Amino acid sequence: MAQIKTTGMYKSFPRSGSDTKTSHYCAGCGHGIVHKLIAEALFDLELQDETIIFNPVGCSVFGYYYLDAGHISAAHGRSPSAATGIARTLKDRTIICYQGDGDLGAIGLNSTLQAANRGEHIAVIFINNATYGMTGGQMAPTTLAGMKTRTTPFGRDPLTDGYPLHVCEMINELKAPVYIERVSVADTRRIMKARKAVRKALKIQKENRGYAFVEIIAPCPIGLKSTPLETARFCMEEMEAEFPLVCLRDNSADQPLLPTPKKIVSVKDFFENSGTDLGISTAVPDESFKELRMKFSGYGGQGVLSLGLWLAEAARIDRRFTTWFPSYGPEQRGGAASCAVVVSGRTVGSPDADHPDLLVAMNQVAYERFIGDVLPGGFAFVDLTVPINVEPRAGVRLISVPALKLAEEFGITQSANTVILAAISAFGVSNLSRESLLSSLDAGFRKKPELAIKNKKLFVKAETWIKDQWKSSEVRECESAEIAASEDTAHGTGRGIC
Amino acid sequence: MIKFLKGNDAIVLGALYAGSDVYFGYPITPASEIAHAAAEWYPQVGKTFLQAQCETAAISMLYGAACTGKPAITATSGPGMSLMQEGLSYMAAAELPGVIVNIMRSGPGLGNIFPEQSDYNQAVKGGGHGNYKCLVLAPGGVQEMCDLTIKAFELSFKYRTPAIILADGLLGQMMESITIPDEVCTIPDTSDWAVQGTAETRGNLITSIYMNAEVQEKRNLELKAKYKTMKKDSLCECYCCDDADLILAAYGISSRIARSAVDLLRAEGIKVGLFRPITLSPFPVEKLCEVTLDRKVLVVEHSDSQFCDDIRIHISKEGKRYQELSIIFHMGGVIITVDELIQKVKSELGC
Numbered sequence: 001m002a003q004i005k006t007t008g009m010y011k012s013f014p015r016s017g018s019d020t021k022t023s024h025y026c027a028g029c030g031h032g033i034v035h036k037l038i039a040e041a042l043f044d045l046e047l048q049d050e051t052i053i054f055n056p057v058g059c060s061v062f063g064y065y066y067l068d069a070g071h072i073s074a075a076h077g078r079s080p081s082a083a084t085g086i087a088r089t090l091k092d093r094t095i096i097c098y099q100g101d102g103d104l105g106a107i108g109l110n111s112t113l114q115a116a117n118r119g120e121h122i123a124v125i126f127i128n129n130a131t132y133g134m135t136g137g138q139m140a141p142t143t144l145a146g147m148k149t150r151t152t153p154f155g156r157d158p159l160t161d162g163y164p165l166h167v168c169e170m171i172n173e174l175k176a177p178v179y180i181e182r183v184s185v186a187d188t189r190r191i192m193k194a195r196k197a198v199r200k201a202l203k204i205q206k207e208n209r210g211y212a213f214v215e216i217i218a219p220c221p222i223g224l225k226s227t228p229l230e231t232a233r234f235c236m237e238e239m240e241a242e243f244p245l246v247c248l249r250d251n252s253a254d255q256p257l258l259p260t261p262k263k264i265v266s267v268k269d270f271f272e273n274s275g276t277d278l279g280i281s282t283a284v285p286d287e288s289f290k291e292l293r294m295k296f297s298g299y300g301g302q303g304v305l306s307l308g309l310w311l312a313e314a315a316r317i318d319r320r321f322t323t324w325f326p327s328y329g330p331e332q333r334g335g336a337a338s339c340a341v342v343v344s345g346r347t348v349g350s351p352d353a354d355h356p357d358l359l360v361a362m363n364q365v366a367y368e369r370f371i372g373d374v375l376p377g378g379f380a381f382v383d384l385t386v387p388i389n390v391e392p393r394a395g396v397r398l399i400s401v402p403a404l405k406l407a408e409e410f411g412i413t414q415s416a417n418t419v420i421l422a423a424i425s426a427f428g429v430s431n432l433s434r435e436s437l438l439s440s441l442d443a444g445f446r447k448k449p450e451l452a453i454k455n456k457k458l459f460v461k462a463e464t465w466i467k468d469q470w471k472s473s474e475v476r477e478c479e480s481a482e483i484a485a486s487e488d489t490a491h492g493t494g495r496g497i498c
Numbered sequence: 499m500i501k502f503l504k505g506n507d508a509i510v511l512g513a514l515y516a517g518s519d520v521y522f523g524y525p526i527t528p529a530s531e532i533a534h535a536a537a538e539w540y541p542q543v544g545k546t547f548l549q550a551q552c553e554t555a556a557i558s559m560l561y562g563a564a565c566t567g568k569p570a571i572t573a574t575s576g577p578g579m580s581l582m583q584e585g586l587s588y589m590a591a592a593e594l595p596g597v598i599v600n601i602m603r604s605g606p607g608l609g610n611i612f613p614e615q616s617d618y619n620q621a622v623k624g625g626g627h628g629n630y631k632c633l634v635l636a637p638g639g640v641q642e643m644c645d646l647t648i649k650a651f652e653l654s655f656k657y658r659t660p661a662i663i664l665a666d667g668l669l670g671q672m673m674e675s676i677t678i679p680d681e682v683c684t685i686p687d688t689s690d691w692a693v694q695g696t697a698e699t700r701g702n703l704i705t706s707i708y709m710n711a712e713v714q715e716k717r718n719l720e721l722k723a724k725y726k727t728m729k730k731d732s733l734c735e736c737y738c739c740d741d742a743d744l745i746l747a748a749y750g751i752s753s754r755i756a757r758s759a760v761d762l763l764r765a766e767g768i769k770v771g772l773f774r775p776i777t778l779s780p781f782p783v784e785k786l787c788e789v790t791l792d793r794k795v796l797v798v799e800h801s802d803s804q805f806c807d808d809i810r811i812h813i814s815k816e817g818k819r820y821q822e823l824s825i826i827f828h829m830g831g832v833i834i835t836v837d838e839l840i841q842k843v844k845s846e847l848g849c
């Protein structure tokens with residue numbers, strides 16, 4: 001065998017529990033050879049101080065007994081993901097994932113492929129010995145067809161156990177990897193080629209060029225229940241017939257792609273100079289303020305979630321305690337949207353509004369769903385298009401507003417919510433100041449100031465119009481006992497608005 | 499400075515003020531806003547965001563970053579949290595810091611995305627294989643979603659064990675005003691144990707394999723001793739407990755509903771208080787025993803007696819007593835209403 005310097009190894013191996021100088025690997029095992037190749041490359045390339053080696057679950061779980069560098073044990077198959085965690089947070093490090101065929105090709109295949117596909121800056125050294133050595137000779141993803149193992153006692157049958165997995169070729173389907181090669185350590189000539197491959201993979205790390213993958217066919221005489229000599233023959237003949245030794249890709253001479261530098265601000269600057277919250281102060285406890293629970297409901301797109309946010313914003317301007325809680329997830333997908341807003345003179349308890357004091361329902365579904373929950377003494381604002389087919393509880397004041405129509409006539413169809421906001425202001429039912437309700441629109445349209453101006457104009461006009469039309473056919477207000485028929489009022493003229 | 503934020507967003511803000519360098523995660527409702535905010539904010543302040551291929555990978559990435567002493571965070575919900583148990587066990591075993599956010603949803607299985615508190619046992623009792631404990635912090639509002647994320651990093655580095663933020667879909671989705679921190683925290687030096695790819699840390703090793711039974715047991719006992727010292731960092735809130743005839747025990751969203759009930763019942767002259775653990779692990783046992791002594795206790799939770807059973811265990815382990823212990827609960831995403839709770843309290847007190 002060729003002479004290989006082993007300076008990258010510890011002089012003796014106390015981590016094994018004794019001061020031994022022999023490894024725990026069996027006679028004729030490929031791991032020892034590969035360790036030496038890595039050790040030599042680490043030393044020659046002056047990488048030891050910057051290297052982090054991931055030890056797998058498998059026979060080489062104790063790689064940290066031997067190789068003189070920083071070491072981490074990863075969970076079975078997770079090395080490439082764990083290595084990603086480092087590659088993304090520490091630059092200019094050499095990260096080696098040393099993995100066996102079960103670790104890399106079975107339990108960790110997704111971890112392997114995804115890291116390769118992202119082009120993580122790691123070197124993966126994949127020991128393919130066609131069996132599970134440590135666990136006791138079970139089938140590996142790379143076990144050859146017909147091979148007998150503890151879990152394929154009658155030979156691996158591709159029809160039931162699948163075919164030997166060609167990981168190099170799978171990785172070669174991906175765009176990001178820089179270097180992919182399959183080598184062997186079954187004889188001296190092959191070891192010298194493997195040596196070159198290992199050095200290349202590590203050099204790629206040293207130069208920050210990207211993802212390198214080296215598959216190494218390695219003998220496991222114990223797993224194969226065979227002599228070292230016979231195992232070497234098996235590797236060179238039968239394994240190579242299935243897994244040809246080949247360099248599938250080498251882009252290591254190309255210039256690496258450098259990320260474009262981004263403009264970066266400090267965390268403090270980022271948060272202190274953004275958002276709508278400049279000038280908002282903390283809420284002030286006020287026991288005299290009557291807590292108000294509100295529910296805003298309708299279709300997504302009718303702006304009910306925004307309307308809730310505006311009320312919460314107005315409450316904040318008025319230095320009230322407030323919460324906003326939306327319906328979320330699939331609830332929204334059906335087109336329905338709702339949110340609950342609580343305004344209080346003390347820290348808010350439940351953010352939900354099971355029994356609201358104020359309901360806004362912009363469509364029939366929302367009306368039918370929530371009207372029965374409104375507390376006596378409460379208010380329900382509904383769009384004029386909503387047929388009043390369910391009675392509220394006694395003592396609930398129901399107010400129909402042609403919000404959708406007024407918004408359309410004003411030329412901003414989406415702003416029915418602004419009309420409702422104006423109605424809430426006009427009827428003075430929120431205990432929040434008119435100025436704050438109006439100013440909430442500035443925050444709401446912070447990114448589109450021209451829309452803020454338009455909506456504020458709409459607010460003023462709608463508010464005046466609603467006050468003018470008080471008790472008219474356009475704005476219906478009734479106690480629950482005297483609900484008006486909806487048909488004759490559903491199509492008002494909207495006079496006085498434009 | 500005041501900000502009006504969703505609970506999920508407040509977590510990301512808190513993480514950045516805690517000094518977090520990196521976010522790894524896989525989207526899942528109702529925790530996805532955390533990933534959205536992290537994807538938007540982390541790169542703008544020079545930090546790293548990466549979407550992992552699954553939660554198993556996300557927690558493994560967290561493990562990797564933690565091995566170098568980097569403050570990393572991930573967020574998920576029920577099914578994702580189950581996948582993360584492997585990594586949590588490894589992190590606890592290797593004594594690694596890191597923050598894992600669980601915005602609980604209903605289970606078991608796929609369940610639904612509505613709020614539940616049914617991952618209590620999973621979080622508080624270890625959850626993965628082996629004897630270990632995580633720190634578990636349970637925010638009661640948006641301010642605490644931020645503040646406890648910062649606290650979670652602090653404690654996680656202090657004790658070198660993963661910290662879980664155990665919140666729920668409602669806390670994640672709701673918005674409240676919060677006061678943002680004045681300063682960004684600094685992360686302690688970890689070069690004595692971390693593997694950082696430097697000359698200084700070249701001799702360091704992070705592992706959790708001990709082939710010898712006695713050595714493994716020694717490790718287990720060391721961990722046990724460490725967990726015991728965490729006790730002094732337990733936190734809780736007692737609201738109106740002093741003269742209470744009945745104590746409501748609740749954390750997270752249940753505590754918000756309980757708080758409303760306390761306010762409304764007190765307005766009627768009924769003396770009720772609220773005991774709210776802020777850390778579920780370590781559990782504020784001393785305070786619990788103090789406020790529940792010879793009193794009626796009503797546990798409010800959104801899970802099948804997981805929290806209630808734990809309260810019973812904590813009190814009995816201390817050899818203390820309560821007058822009566824009862825429970826009100828919902829599951830599946832059904833939220834206990836304030837009215838319902840008030841009725842239950844009244845029937846417990848016979849008024």
Ligand code: SF4
Pocket residue numbers: 024025026027028029030031059129133134219220221222223
């Ligand atoms: S079982 Fe096989 S792989 Fe493991 S040490 Fe022995 S020869 Fe090497």
